[in-house]
Amino acid sequence: MNLNYKSESAHALDASDSLTHFRKKFHIPRHNNQEVAYFCGNSLGLQPKAVKDYLFQELEDWQNHGVEGHFLAKNPWVSYHEILTEKAARIVGAKPLEVVMMNQLTANLHFMMVSFYRPQGKKYKILTEAKAFPSDQYAVESQVKFHGYNPDDAIIEIQPDAGTNYISNQKILDTINTHKDEIALVFIGGVNYYTGQVFDMQKIAACCNENNIAVGFDLAHAAGNIELKLHDWNVDFAAWCTYKYLNSGPGSVGGVFVHEKHANNFDLPRFTGWWGHDKAMRFKMDKTFIPIAGAEGWQLSNAPVLSMAAHNAALDIFDEAGIDNLIIKSKKLHQYLRFLMADVIAEKQIEILTPDSKNEHGCQLSMFAKKDGKKLFDILTNNGVIADWREPNVIRIAPVPLYNSFYDVWRLYDVLKNKS
Numbered sequence: 272m273n274l275n276y277k278s279e280s281a282h283a284l285d286a287s288d289s290l291t292h293f294r295k296k297f298h299i300p301r302h303n304n305q306e307v308a309y310f311c312g313n314s315l316g317l318q319p320k321a322v323k324d325y326l327f328q329e330l331e332d333w334q335n336h337g338v339e340g341h342f343l344a345k346n347p348w349v350s351y352h353e354i355l356t357e358k359a360a361r362i363v364g365a366k367p368l369e370v371v372m373m374n375q376l377t378a379n380l381h382f383m384m385v386s387f388y389r390p391q392g393k394k395y396k397i398l399t400e401a402k403a404f405p406s407d408q409y410a411v412e413s414q415v416k417f418h419g420y421n422p423d424d425a426i427i428e429i430q431p432d433a434g435t436n437y438i439s440n441q442k443i444l445d446t447i448n449t450h451k452d453e454i455a456l457v458f459i460g461g462v463n464y465y466t467g468q469v470f471d472m473q474k475i476a477a478c479c480n481e482n483n484i485a486v487g488f489d490l491a492h493a494a495g496n497i498e499l500k501l502h503d504w505n506v507d508f509a510a511w512c513t514y515k516y517l518n519s520g521p522g523s524v525g526g527v528f529v530h531e532k533h534a535n536n537f538d539l540p541r542f543t544g545w546w547g548h549d550k551a552m553r554f555k556m557d558k559t560f561i562p563i564a565g566a567e568g569w570q571l572s573n574a575p576v577l578s579m580a581a582h583n584a585a586l587d588i589f590d591e592a593g594i595d596n597l598i599i600k601s602k603k604l605h606q607y608l609r610f611l612m613a614d615v616i617a618e619k620q621i622e623i624l625t626p627d628s629k630n631e632h633g634c635q636l637s638m639f640a641k642k643d644g645k646k647l648f649d650i651l652t653n654n655g656v657i658a659d660w661r662e663p664n665v666i667r668i669a670p671v672p673l674y675n676s677f678y679d680v681w682r683l684y685d686v687l688k689n690k691s
């Protein structure tokens with residue numbers, strides 16, 4: 272890219288962007304009668320305009336059919352989640368057998384750990400990254416306590432390299448190797464929510480496979496953001512939410528991946544419910560649980576159709592755009608943002624936390640403001656640039672390829688450069 276600091280450069284990039292028309296498929300919030308530059312897609316993705324129609328369909332079917340909507344709705348509710356499976360599988364690089372949409376993220380992490388955190392003898396520890404998202408830390412702590420261990424002993428946290436927020440992949444692999452006889456599970460966020468660092472899930476999974484260690488990833492910040500090949504990487508399990516990069520609405524339904532190699536392993540411990548039971552027998556209401564093969568066998572409850580309808584609308588847009596195309600644009604947006612930021616970071620005393628190398632970031636750029644961070648953030652907000660603030664001093668910017676333009680990125684730069 273031939274870049275400069277002028278707004279014309281942003282307009283030229285938008286003009287040559289083949290995905291630019293996708294922005295019109297989203298509701299963009301407004302500020303002072305102008306569309307905001309919205310960079311919080313890593314926290315809550317914007318609403319696809321089509322969500323209304325998808326939801327309306329279900330409301331109408333409910334209105335007209337009542338309980339019979341389970342079978343008579345245009346998209347029968349009894350199997351509604353199946354509509355989502357292939358579309359979601361494309362996002363995470365999985366076979367349909369390996370994916371199911373159900374519950375929400377933290378609940379799913381617990382259900383996955385019930386099956387895949389199986390401490391035995393000397394091998395009882397969970398290895399995770401330091402400063403993981405709080406909910407993940409709570410989940411891991413409560414899991415080890417549930418099995419009767421002391422979190423201080425049973426959780427190994429990989430600390431960032433000295434004086435940085437960066438955790439090198441080599442350090443993760445070395446730590447696994449050093450403690451391989453004690454580790455039962457490696458559980459890491461595929462993309463760190465705070466720094467935006469992408470971990471080398473392929474290498475981490477390979478190292479775990481070699482050492483007979485279960486491996487799972489939290490993909491809250493990865494699904495819909497970066498390339499994922501969960502099946503090929505031989506990951507045991509993963510879970511993600513759909514309200515961040517997947518634009519499916521606040522608290523929307525979560526997703527789960529269980530590798531095909533476990534599809535018929537009915538000896539794994541699991542917490543069960545009727546929706547995971549053999550479909551042909553579900554309504555016989557018999558006593559003995561017979562799990563469905565694959566990820567669906569981990570379902571508990573009947574599907575939350577209204578949030579799934581929103582997710583369905585959002586996934587159809589991903590299919591139309593193509594995740595590969597989105598990732599290409601995401602890299603360009605990120606590069607452009609970095610290029611512009613290089614012009615202001617010294618003056619504004621900003622430090623970039625997100626690694627630069629192209630395999631180690633998604634769209635998000637995290638910036639540490641050494642001085643007046645909150646003030647900078649407020650100036651951005653007051654100028655219609657919606658970023659995300661994390662204590663103590665971090666501004667996170669997520670330019671997403673579906674609805675952010677290069678001009679949005681330029682607006683952020685312009686406010687920092689000329690109005691702060």
Ligand SMILES: *Cc1c(COP(=O)(O)O)cnc(C)c1O
Nearest residue numbers: 375376377404406464489491512
């Ligand atoms: C957003 C996020 C969560 C949130 O969990 P919910 O159960 O959906 O509320 C958990 N973990 C990570 C890493 C996240 O980024």
